[in-house]
Amino acid sequence: MTDGSSPDLASGTVHPGPSRPGADELVQLVDPHGVRHPHGHYDALVADVDGPALQKLYEDMVVVRRIDAEATALQRQGELALWPPLLGQEAAQIGSGRALRSDDFVFSSYRENAVAYCRGVDLADILRVWRGNASSGWDPYTINMATPQVIIGAQTLHATGYAMGILNDGADAVAVTYFGDGATSQGDVNEAMVFAASYQAPVVFFCQNNHWAISEPVGLQAHVPIARRAPGFGIPSVRVDGNDVLACLAVTREALARARSGGGPTFIEAVTYRMGPHTTADDPTRYRDANELEDWAARDPLARLATLLDSLGLLDADYTDSVKATADAVAAELREGCLSMPEPAPSDVFRHVYSAPNSWLDRQQDHYERYLASFGPDGGTPQEGRR
């Protein structure tokens, strides 16, 4: 395991037991074969998840996988400039995303489109930035989720500061920040853990260890399991099977409860795998072994939950048909929202740099608008010569 990848999920390194797990234990409630294993600590946290709730989690994962596929297709068709697929990470994002309360606040990277779905984002808003029609997709306060952060790890500090504000307000909301294994090398992430621990801020660090930071394997970022770092900062941590939606739900609920009750931050390492490219501009065949992909395909988060549902008699044709219909409808809405998105006006380039008039910028805008007007009412935008 020279790349520092995680212990094999299927090979018996999982240790469900009666007590709270140690930092290296991988919490797993549903194994890759779809078998539900009892867990002395975490079962209680998902005791309310009955058959219909499991079916809903499955539907969520199918829908976000469909959103991902549709967006990838839109990119290939030239409708999006770029898309960062989440294929393979559905359980980590749905399991954690469905644990949140509406007044919690999410600070994510750019791959958490399934979390945005959980927050109730308008579907077209997910695409706005990738189509190039706006600098971001939505008003963060409408769904209590910041728009995607591109600077790796920067959002972990924002979440920590937001959580410090929650403390000052005497509220019991929680800030949740999503980032990847690559981000854990950033100074910002480490500083965020220092601040979160010092102030005992109600923040959850949700690290999706998807094994790859573009072309760099996780072993280049961390020589030991990433979750081991947090206790050094004074932050309790847990490793969870990131392809097990039920386990992700359980550990996130525990972290949220700790934060709400004054217990401070928690670090979650969700061990998962980026099945697709970093973005649609990436070519993982240049750096990744196809066998590794096959190994992880066998641990697919959707397939294992489908197997579990089937074993419980919850996967009949009516149900699967309805899930497919929902996913198709969502995909159609996404595509329609993309294709009908209004184009920005040229003068929008100047908007919102400041919240008040600015003499430097106003002068530039005035000059540019008069320049554009010089092309006449029809020639408004001099497309020729712009390339």
Place this chain on the structure above:
Amino acid sequence: MTTMTFGRAITAGLRRAMDDDPKVILMGEDIGKLGGVFRITDGLQKDFGPHRVLDSPLAEAGIMGTAVGMAYRGYRPVVEIQFDGFVYPAFDQIVCQVAKLHYRTQGAVTMPITIRVPFGGGIGSPEHHSESPEAYFTHTSGLRVVSVSNPQDAYTMIQQAIACNDPVLYFEPKRRYHVKGEVDEAVDPASSDMGAARVITRGTDVTLVTYGPLVPTARDAAVAASDDGTSIEVIDLRSLAPVDFATVEASVRKTGRLVITHEAAQSGGLGAEIAASITERCFDHLEHAPVRVTGFDIPYPYSKLEFHHLPDLDRILDGVDRVMRRPNSLSGLEGGAL
């Protein structure tokens, strides 16, 4: 009117802003019990509590990034960067987040963060304690940058910066902290505009533009020049981004000559922007090319040499002589060996 030092005036302004708005919080290193290394936050933690005056871990990016989160939550953080040369670890958060979030979110999220930076030289400090990094920030869209030069402005403008819904870099000339002046604490900060430059000495022959620590030096230069019969109009910019070019332009149209002086290095500095913009705006009114009198393009030097680096009264007057086309000016070497 109360007589107070420059530093005390900032303290009084902070106190009033905190009194007026419970969302104003202070964040920084050593700003609590110690009151900051320059004592600017002296007594504020005792009076407002540790939840409003936060001693931060020793990490500037962390301070700035958590201030962003606080602003997301509806607070108005005032961040103290201990010394100018310590702002760089926070640079990424300032440039990529603080400056861009309003634009990124199409106005949904405001970043009313004030970043206080004691700056400039002249105090005999070791490396990293005497820098003038303002041009990095005036070049960054989304930020406003101001520098104060006297106790009254220090008092008023810190409140204006805090009330501003856009992020503001507030540069404090640390070598002037102990200068005393009259401060009218009853002044309403909303009654004036921190973006406006101020003509502090009227004159007709040369426009001398400066800000922050060199304002008193420029004023002294104007007095000395008048003894020689040269009438200098001194402008304290106050706002460095945006610069109030209307005020500078009006002056240069009258004098036809422009000298800009700042401690920061010359190349790519704010003086270059002012020279270029004024040349674009009133080329036909100029009697001479604008001249910059600035720090050299060197790392800030060790303290025994710092007064060679910092523009002083004589170097400013040499620049004045040059735009007056007097043969004694030594600063214009274009016609010589170089």
